[in-house]
Amino acid sequence: MSYATIKGLSVDTAFQTFVEGQCLPGTGVTADQFWTGFAGIVRDFAPRNAALLAKRAELQTQVSEYFATGKSTAPADQETFLKDIGYLAPEGPDFQIDTANVDPEIAQICGPQLVVPITNARFALNACNARWGSLYDALYGTDALGDLPQAGGFDPERGARVIAWAKAHLDEAAPLNGAAWADITDISIDGAALALATKDGTVALADAAQFVGHSTDKDGLQIYLSANGLLIEIRIDASTQIGKTDPAGISDIRLESALSTIMDCEDSVAAVDAEDKILAYTNWMGLMKGDLSETFSKGGSQMTRRMSPDIAITNADGTPGTLKGRALMLVRNVGHLMTTPVVLDENGAEIGEGLLDAAVTVMLAMHDLSKSDGARNSTQGSVYIVKPKMHGPEEVTMTDDLFTAVEAMLGLPQNTVKLGIMDEERRTSANLRECIRAAKHRVAFINTGFLDRTGDEMHTAMQAGTMMPKAGMKSSAWLTAYENRNVDIGLACGLAGRAQIGKGMWAVPDQLAEMLRVKSGHPQSGANCAWVPSPTAATLHATHYHKIDVKARQAEITAGGARSTLAELLTLPLTDPATLTPEAIASEVDNNAQGILGYVVRWVDHGVGCSKVPDINDVGQMEDRATCRISSQLLANWLEQSVVTEAQVMDAMRRMAAKVDAQNAGDPTYKPMAGSNDSLAFQAACDLVIKGTAQPSGYTEPLLHAYRARVKAQ
Numbered sequence: 001m002s003y004a005t006i007k008g009l010s011v012d013t014a015f016q017t018f019v020e021g022q023c024l025p026g027t028g029v030t031a032d033q034f035w036t037g038f039a040g041i042v043r044d045f046a047p048r049n050a051a052l053l054a055k056r057a058e059l060q061t062q063v064s065e066y067f068a069t070g071k072s073t074a075p076a077d078q079e080t081f082l083k084d085i086g087y088l089a090p091e092g093p094d095f096q097i098d099t100a101n102v103d104p105e106i107a108q109i110c111g112p113q114l115v116v117p118i119t120n121a122r123f124a125l126n127a128c129n130a131r132w133g134s135l136y137d138a139l140y141g142t143d144a145l146g147d148l149p150q151a152g153g154f155d156p157e158r159g160a161r162v163i164a165w166a167k168a169h170l171d172e173a174a175p176l177n178g179a180a181w182a183d184i185t186d187i188s189i190d191g192a193a194l195a196l197a198t199k200d201g202t203v204a205l206a207d208a209a210q211f212v213g214h215s216t217d218k219d220g221l222q223i224y225l226s227a228n229g230l231l232i233e234i235r236i237d238a239s240t241q242i243g244k245t246d247p248a249g250i251s252d253i254r255l256e257s258a259l260s261t262i263m264d265c266e267d268s269v270a271a272v273d274a275e276d277k278i279l280a281y282t283n284w285m286g287l288m289k290g291d292l293s294e295t296f297s298k299g300g301s302q303m304t305r306r307m308s309p310d311i312a313i314t315n316a317d318g319t320p321g322t323l324k325g326r327a328l329m330l331v332r333n334v335g336h337l338m339t340t341p342v343v344l345d346e347n348g349a350e351i352g353e354g355l356l357d358a359a360v361t362v363m364l365a366m367h368d369l370s371k372s373d374g375a376r377n378s379t380q381g382s383v384y385i386v387k388p389k390m391h392g393p394e395e396v397t398m399t400d401d402l403f404t405a406v407e408a409m410l411g412l413p414q415n416t417v418k419l420g421i422m423d424e425e426r427r428t429s430a431n432l433r434e435c436i437r438a439a440k441h442r443v444a445f446i447n448t449g450f451l452d453r454t455g456d457e458m459h460t461a462m463q464a465g466t467m468m469p470k471a472g473m474k475s476s477a478w479l480t481a482y483e484n485r486n487v488d489i490g491l492a493c494g495l496a497g498r499a500q501i502g503k504g505m506w507a508v509p510d511q512l513a514e515m516l517r518v519k520s521g522h523p524q525s526g527a528n529c530a531w532v533p534s535p536t537a538a539t540l541h542a543t544h545y546h547k548i549d550v551k552a553r554q555a556e557i558t559a560g561g562a563r564s565t566l567a568e569l570l571t572l573p574l575t576d577p578a579t580l581t582p583e584a585i586a587s588e589v590d591n592n593a594q595g596i597l598g599y600v601v602r603w604v605d606h607g608v609g610c611s612k613v614p615d616i617n618d619v620g621q622m623e624d625r626a627t628c629r630i631s632s633q634l635l636a637n638w639l640e641q642s643v644v645t646e647a648q649v650m651d652a653m654r655r656m657a658a659k660v661d662a663q664n665a666g667d668p669t670y671k672p673m674a675g676s677n678d679s680l681a682f683q684a685a686c687d688l689v690i691k692g693t694a695q696p697s698g699y700t701e702p703l704l705h706a707y708r709a710r711v712k713a714q
Contacts, residue, residue, distance in 0.1 A: 026367055095437055109229040119270075139540075186248055223236070267609065288364050361383075445502065446486060506532055592635050593652040684703055
C-alpha cells in the first residue's frame with residue numbers, strides 16, 4: 001500500500017483516487033471539504049473511541065475477577081455488583097423516541113428483511129430486487145410443500161399443488177364473499193374497479209379496501225391487493241404455460257417480500273484492506289445511484305442483472321400511482337473495535353474502521369438524497385445505518401455524535417442519518433432503554449441478534465463456570481428474557497409506528513418447510529421485521545405477515561405489561577460439567593470444531609465472510625462471524641473450565657479438518673487443511689479457540705483479519 005498525506009492523515013492512494021474521482025462527483029461535496037471534515041472527525045473521535053474500548057476491557061476484567069473469585073452468580077447479587085462498577089447505567093424517566101422522516105418500509109409496513117454482503121454485487125442486486133418474489137416459484141422450487149421437485153421438466157401435478165396452496169393462502173389473506181379463489185373464472189377491471197366472477201356469477205373481496213389498483217403491460221393484467229399493508233400481485237396472462245390452464249388465466253402470484261435489506265459492510269464480509277473497502281463502497285455507491293449491474297454466466301448464457309424499476313399502476317380510485325420495485329436499503333457499518341489500514345492517523349496508526357464507514361457510506365448515500373425523480377431508496381430523505389457491537393449507552397452516544405459530525409461535514413440536516421441499534425451484546429441488552437434514549441432522535445431499528453448475543457453471554461461470564469452446550473442455549477432463561485425484553489422495551493420507548501423491531505435469521509436456507517412452520521413466531525412476538533437467508537425465503541416468510549397483524553399484536557403486548565425481568569436476563573446459562581457424558585462432550589467438541597473450520601477456511605483463504613456451509617451432518621447452515629463467535633467461545637470456555645484439554649480440542653480440529661476438506665473436495669480452488677503445516681486457515685481456526693478467552697469480547701475479527709491479510713500478502 002502507498003499513502004498520500006492529506007490534512008495530516010496518510011490515505012491509501014488508490015482509495016484517495018476512488019473517493020475523489022468516483023464518489024464525490026455529484027454529491028456537491030468537494031475533496032477539500034471531505035478530507036478536512038474527515039481529518040477533524042478522526043482527531044475528535046479516535047481518542048474517544050479508544051477510551052470506550054478501554055472501558056469495555058476494564059469492565060470485563062472486573063466481571064471476570066468477580067466470577068473467578070467465586071462470587072455469587074445469583075441475578076440479584078450480579079445486579080448489585082454491575083451497578084456498583086457502572087456496567088448497569090441508572091435508568092431515567094419514561095420517554096418516547098421522536099425520530100422523524102422515516103420511510104414506511106420501516107415505520108409502517110411489517111415484513112421480511114434480508115442481510116447480504118455488500119462486497120458481492122450479484123447478492124446485493126438480488127436482495128435489492130427481492131422487494132417482489134414469485135410465490136409460485138418459491139413453493140415449486142423448495143421443500144415448502146414438504147418435498148423437493150424431481151429432476152427433469154415441469155411437473156404438472158406439483159404445479160397443481162403449488163396453485164392450490166397459493167389460492168388457499170389467498171382465501172386467508174384476501175378472502176372473498178361467498179367464494180374461494182379457486183372458484184374464480186374471470187378477473188378484469190371495470191373502469192378502475194376490480195371485477196371478479198365465478199361460473200355462478202360475480203363475487204367481491206370481503207374487504208373492498210384490500211384492492212389497491214392494477215397495471216397492464218405486455219405480459220397482461222396485474223391486480224394488486226393489500227394484506228396487513230403488504231402487497232400481493234396477481235398476474236393474469238392466459239398465454240403462459242400456467243395461465244392457459246388456470247380457470248381465470250392466473251399465471252403467477254407475486255408477493256411484496258423483502259421490504260428492506262441490510263447491505264452489510266460488517267459480519268458477512270471479509271474486508272481487510274483498501275482493495276476490499278473500495279469494492280464494498282463501489283457496490284453501495286451503485287445502489288445509491290441506481291446504476292449497479294452485474295454480468296455473469298448462468299446455464300451457459302451471459303446475463304446482466306440490474307436494479308428493478310418502480311411499478312406504475314392505476315390506483316383503485318382511478319388516479320395514477322407508483323409502487324416501489326426495490327427493497328429499502330440500509331447499510332451496516334463496522335462497530336467500534338476494528339481498525340483499517342486504508343487511512344492512518346498523524347502518528348501512523350490505523351484509524352477506526354467505523355469512522356471511515358460512517359463518513360463514506362453517508363457521503364455515497366447523498367447520490368440518492370439528491371434525486372428529484374425516478375426510483376429512490378428513501379422517499380423521506382433519510383440514510384439508514386445499522387451499527388453493530390455497541391456496548392451500552394455511552395457507545396451509542398458516541399455513534400450519535402459521530403453521525404452528527406458526519407452530517408455537519410457533508411452539509412446535511414442533523415438526524416438525516418437514522419440509527420439501527422444491534423442489541424447483540426450483554427451490556428446493551430441489559431441497558432437497552434438507556435441505549436435507545438441516547439439516540440432517541442435518530443433510532444429507527446433495534447433487533448435481537450441471538451448469535452452474537454450468545455457469544456457475548458459466554459465471553460462475559462467466561463469465569464463463572466461451564467457453559468451449557470449450544471443446543472441448550474435456545475431454551476435458556478436469559479435468551480427468553482432477551483427476546484421478550486427487546487420487544488417490550490422497544491414498544492415502551494415508542495418504536496411502534498416509528499421504527500423497526502427486528503428478529504434474527506433463519507439459518508437453514510434449504511429447510512423452508514420448517515421455516516414456514518415455526519417462523520410465524522417472529523411476527524407473533526411483536527417484531528415487525530425478521531431476517532431471512534434468501535429472496536425465496538423472504539417470499540415465503542411474507543405469508544406470515546399476511547396472516548398476523550403485527551400492529552395489533554404489539555398493542556396486545558403493550559397492554560399486557562412486561563413479560564420478562566432483568567433478573568431473568570442475568571441468569572447465566574451454566575451447566576454442571578458432571579452431567580456431561582464423555583460422549584456428549586466429544587460430540588459437542590467435534591460439532592463446534594467442524595463448524596469453525598468450515599467457516600474459517602472460506603474466510604481466510606477466499607475472503608468469503610458469509611456463506612452456506614455444510615455442518616457436521618452435511619446440512620447447509622448460514623454461517624458468519626457471529627456463529628463462529630459462539631462456537632469458538634463455547635470451546636474456549638470448556639478449555640478454561642477444564643471440561644476438555646487442549647490436546648482433545650486439537651485432536652478434534654485435525655479430524656474435522658479432514659471432514660471439511662472432504663466436504664470441499666469439488667472446489668478446485670480449495671486448499672486442504674488436514675496434514676498441512678502451512679494452512680493459515682487451520683491455524684486461524686485453532687487460534688480462535690486456544691486464544692479465545694483473550695480476544696476482546698470474544699470477537700473473531702482481530703484474528704480473522706490478521707490471517708486473511710497474511711494470505712493476501714502471499
